[in-house]
Amino acid sequence: MNLxxxxxxxxxxxxxxxxxxxxxxxxxxxxxxxxxRGMMADALALPRSINAEVWVVQGGTNGPFAETSRIPGDTRxxxxxxxxxxxxxxxxxxxxxxxxxxxxxKLEVVGFEPGRPGGPVNLAAGRDITRSHYELIADRKxxxxxxxxxxxxxxxxxxxxxxxxNVTASADPVVYITLRDAQDLQFDLTPxxxxxxxxxxxxxxxxxxxxxVVARISPNIPVExxxxxxxxxxxLSVLSQAEQEAxxxxxxxxxxxxxxxxxxxxxxxxxxxxxxxxxxxxTMDKLREIATLKLIGMPDRTIIGMILQQALLMGVxxxxxxxxxxxxxKDRFPRHVVLEPTxxxxxxxxxxxxxxxxxxxxxxxxxxxxxxxALAG
Amino acid sequence: xxxxxxxxxxxxxxxxxxHFGEGETRVDALRDVTLSVGAGEVVGxxxxxxxxxxxxxxxxxxIVEPSEGWMRLxxxxxxxxxxxxxxxxxxxxxxxGFIFQFHNLLSFLDSTDNVALVLHLAGCPxxxxxxxxxxxxxxxxVGHRKHAMPAHLSGGEAQRVAIARALAxxxxxxxxxxxxxxxxxxxxxxxxxxxxxxAVEQHAAIIAVTHDEKIIGRLDRIFxxxxxxxxxxxxxxxx
Numbered sequence: 001m002n003l004x005x006x007x008x009x010x011x012x013x014x015x016x017x018x019x020x021x022x023x024x025x026x027x028x029x030x031x032x033x034x035x036x037r038g039m040m041a042d043a044l045a046l047p048r049s050i051n052a053e054v055w056v057v058q059g060g061t062n063g064p065f066a067e068t069s070r071i072p073g074d075t076r077x078x079x080x081x082x083x084x085x086x087x088x089x090x091x092x093x094x095x096x097x098x099x100x101x102x103x104x105x106k107l108e109v110v111g112f113e114p115g116r117p118g119g120p121v122n123l124a125a126g127r128d129i130t131r132s133h134y135e136l137i138a139d140r141k142x143x144x145x146x147x148x149x150x151x152x153x154x155x156x157x158x159x160x161x162x163x164x165x166n167v168t169a170s171a172d173p174v175v176y177i178t179l180r181d182a183q184d185l186q187f188d189l190t191p192x193x194x195x196x197x198x199x200x201x202x203x204x205x206x207x208x209x210x211x212x213v214v215a216r217i218s219p220n221i222p223v224e225x226x227x228x229x230x231x232x233x234x235x236l237s238v239l240s241q242a243e244q245e246a247x248x249x250x251x252x253x254x255x256x257x258x259x260x261x262x263x264x265x266x267x268x269x270x271x272x273x274x275x276x277x278x279x280x281x282x283t284m285d286k287l288r289e290i291a292t293l294k295l296i297g298m299p300d301r302t303i304i305g306m307i308l309q310q311a312l313l314m315g316v317x318x319x320x321x322x323x324x325x326x327x328x329x330k331d332r333f334p335r336h337v338v339l340e341p342t343x344x345x346x347x348x349x350x351x352x353x354x355x356x357x358x359x360x361x362x363x364x365x366x367x368x369x370x371x372x373x374a375l376a377g
Numbered sequence: 378x379x380x381x382x383x384x385x386x387x388x389x390x391x392x393x394x395x396h397f398g399e400g401e402t403r404v405d406a407l408r409d410v411t412l413s414v415g416a417g418e419v420v421g422x423x424x425x426x427x428x429x430x431x432x433x434x435x436x437x438x439x440i441v442e443p444s445e446g447w448m449r450l451x452x453x454x455x456x457x458x459x460x461x462x463x464x465x466x467x468x469x470x471x472x473x474g475f476i477f478q479f480h481n482l483l484s485f486l487d488s489t490d491n492v493a494l495v496l497h498l499a500g501c502p503x504x505x506x507x508x509x510x511x512x513x514x515x516x517x518x519v520g521h522r523k524h525a526m527p528a529h530l531s532g533g534e535a536q537r538v539a540i541a542r543a544l545a546x547x548x549x550x551x552x553x554x555x556x557x558x559x560x561x562x563x564x565x566x567x568x569x570x571x572x573x574x575x576a577v578e579q580h581a582a583i584i585a586v587t588h589d590e591k592i593i594g595r596l597d598r599i600f601x602x603x604x605x606x607x608x609x610x611x612x613x614x615x616x
Contacts, residue, residue, distance in 0.1 A: 007485040297471075297495070372440045
């Protein structure tokens with residue numbers, strides 16, 4: 001005879017409501033874990049989309065994501081000549097904000113050289129950029145579709161390809177245009193600005209500036225060897241893909257990551273306290289019945305088992321409802337929410353441990369209850 | 378017959394005392410209580426509030442440890458300056474049935490399971506426990522309420538189910554705390570008749586703590602307590 005289930009069945013409404021409340025709380029914990037993973041995925045999405053093995057940036061910097069990096073455009077030709085480099089391409093990164101259909105849209109514009117490393121490796125729809133100008137590959141998160149036209153700076157671009165979840169660390173969608181277009185967007189002056197600069201006697205400056213050169217290496221050459229070779233040039237810094245990802249994960253989103261981790265820890269503690277209070281209250285409601293059970297000869301371990309089973313069932317049901325709710329609603333969140341099975345498994349384990357710990361107060365109260373209480377009027 | 382039982386008692390206490398606290402805070406709840414109750418007897422425990430009735434019932438029920446004395450239940454010495462059995466829970470389960478003032482049925486179990494639980498705790502298989510529980514409920518004339526939850530039982534029905542639970546393991550000792558306090562005269566009479574019938578049929582000794590004048594006349598003997606002392610050993614009050 002399972003007393004825990006009988007008790008739950010007797011007060012099913014209360015149990016279901018408690019589980020629903022708990023599921024919302026645990027759902028928030030699951031969401032936090034999902035946002036944490038999503039933030040990591042977002043931060044790494046752009047470098048992974050470019051899929052380079054080596055990032056060459058301005059000397060003494062950890063660019064182009066963690067720090068500003070500006071290097072001459074012809075650096076790419078120097079890098080391409082190094083032994084072991086299979087392909088190299090120049091890239092620029094430029095945040096822009098545009099108004100589209102009455103809404104403000106923040107974008108990360110990546111300039112790359114079609115046919116060379118730097119562009120998106122996988123397209124969800126459409127094709128690569130094939131023309132020298134005014135074609136654009138956008139992430140679906142922009143809301144753009146194939147064939148749409150988008151005004152950037154003084155030019156209008158046509159969407160020819162779409163990517164999926166290609167965003168920056170701050171979750172802004174990425175769009176790709178040709179390097180030449182990107183440099184124009186960055187450096188071209190409007191006619192009034194050009195007239196003013198001419199009036200000041202300023203020469204037109206060199207606009208062949210890029211933020212990084214990315215390269216792929218022959219599988220027969222160790223990455224470290226190439227990194228060492230490029231590192232000998234003091235005016236350049238070089239990072240492997242792994243180093244670039246590490247910088248993004250540990251430096252660029254460090255504070256946000258810590259904030260989320262702290263928030264998750266606080267929420268887990270709050271959940272533990274709430275579960276403990278619920279279990280304690282449910283047990284206190286049953287103290288007379290527990291006294292009766294002890295009086296008629298029920299061992300303490302059976303009573304403790306009853307409390308533990310109820311707490312675990314509450315936690316497990318709450319967790320699964322919470323996880324199901326978050327899985328259903330995760331695509332509606334403004335930020336990328338990634339639910340990893342490993343994370344869910346760890347969280348489930350934490351919930352089980354929390355439930356077991358949360359019963360401590362209730363178990364203490366149940367063990368200490370005097371059987372004579374059943375005889376009291 | 379009753380005299381013979383009295384000579385061969387199921388409940389036997391000699392010089393039982395119980396005090397709480399020490400020094401200035403010491404309270405003597407029981408002082409040198411000696412009594413015996415035989416099989417088939419239904420005796421009453423009377424006394425004003427604070428006289429030690431509940432403490433005595435708790436001592437006999439092996440819930441409270443006496444401070445000194447000697448106690449034998451169902452021919453087994455259970456206390457002789459200290460408990461003689463480590464597992465008092467098992468002792469209660471096997472030898473003692475409890476009937477409470479407010480039935481104390483488990484609200485989340487139906488009548489049958491309330492009774493079957495005690496059998497189950499004693500090691501009776503689930504199916505057998507249920508069958509015996511239903512038989513007991515039939516015997517106590519509440520078989521038609523075997524699937525009812527306690528909240529849906531009348532006071533008399535609930536008390537009969539509680540009695541069925543107390544009798545489930547065929548205990549030789551039944552301790553009843555105000556068993557008729559929540560019942561009207563008619564139902565109180567029925568319950569007392571039932572307890573007497575059970576005492577005779579199951580050769581059990583029943584001690585009932587009561588203030589209820591309606592049932593005093595139905596008791597075989599009455600023990601009166603005052604300030605923790607037995608002022609009437611029951612013989613003179615034999616009904």
